[in-house]
Amino acid sequence: MTSTEHTILRMGVPSGRRIEPAALSFLEGCGLRVRKESERQLSAGIAGLPGVIVFLQRARDIVTQVTDGDLDIGLTGVDFVSEFGIEGDDLVVLDPNLGFSSGDLVVAVPDGWIDVTSMVDLADVAVTLRERGQLLRVATSYPRLAQRFLYEKGITHFTIIAMDGGVEAAPGAGFADVIVELTVSGVSLKENRLKVLRHAVVMKTQACLIGNRRSLTTHPAKRELARRILELIEARGRAQGFYSVTANLRATTETEVAEKLLGSPATRGRTGPTIARVFSASEGPDGGHWFAATIIVPSRDLQAAVDHLRAAGGSGISVLQLRYLFDEQSHRVLELNRELGV
Structure with missing residues (x-):
């Protein structure tokens, strides 16, 4: 293997009329757009992630190729991993629940x-x-x-x-x-x-992400590229069903705004509200100020959060669906590092 091959991450993506569009759409939604110049092209790159080569293969073949080390990581089905994977081999599951192709x-x-x-x-x-x-x-x-x-x-x-x-x-x-x-x-x-x-x-069954244990353990450059892919997929999946809600509220201090929001479970957010002073051209007659409060809420609490913000005097309430949601550490990456012993 050449020095270049030590640093290039070979990634398998399923081909076929049904699963290929779903796989490419999933990757693009995670910020991993596969650049194909033609429909018949069987290899491609990923926009914004140099060092990764994508090979379009049958989902069942990806299991064998990752196991044998011909591919470093790959998207396939849990069913194919169960059918063609061999206990004790070099195959490791990086993410078992990608949420498509079920x-x-x-x-x-x-x-x-x-x-x-x-x-x-x-x-x-x-x-x-x-x-x-x-x-x-x-x-x-x-x-x-x-x-x-x-x-x-x-x-x-x-x-x-x-x-x-x-x-x-x-x-x-x-x-x-x-x-x-x-x-x-x-x-x-x-x-x-x-x-x-x-x-x-x-x-x-559903789609999953697998990798070659020996390749990811031996080659740090490949492992780093796999980490970036795994983090984006995890953060995108975690963001599904969460919204960022921002409202303007009048109060005298940030503490007063915080007390209003922390008084309801729907507006406490994941770790608490983010509150910032709004410098308005006109202040209130009572000497109060405008503050912008932002919280992250799950979809099930969205309406309750909006209702409480209104009751607290909130206005100009805007709601954005999250694209990514990163935690302090990536749980999938931590699991992978433990599995690899690195």
């Missing part, structure tokens, strides 16, 4: 199986097939997860038909009895006349 991995059977509505019923079907000298045929893109889940449900007589796409069509085509597959909206299952059984959710 779905359920489920067991589904043909609509025509009227008497089969639960996993208990499916176990009975497997027993009946075994008595006839047959095995329940299970088509899936997740053979490892499917096998483990079926065993947990007491179904031990089956054969896995591993597929890479088109799983929903397998029962209709006649080469599988049931499927274990990811569903987002359920439309594809309905179009292929399949139904999800009761108690048949193998796992819930």
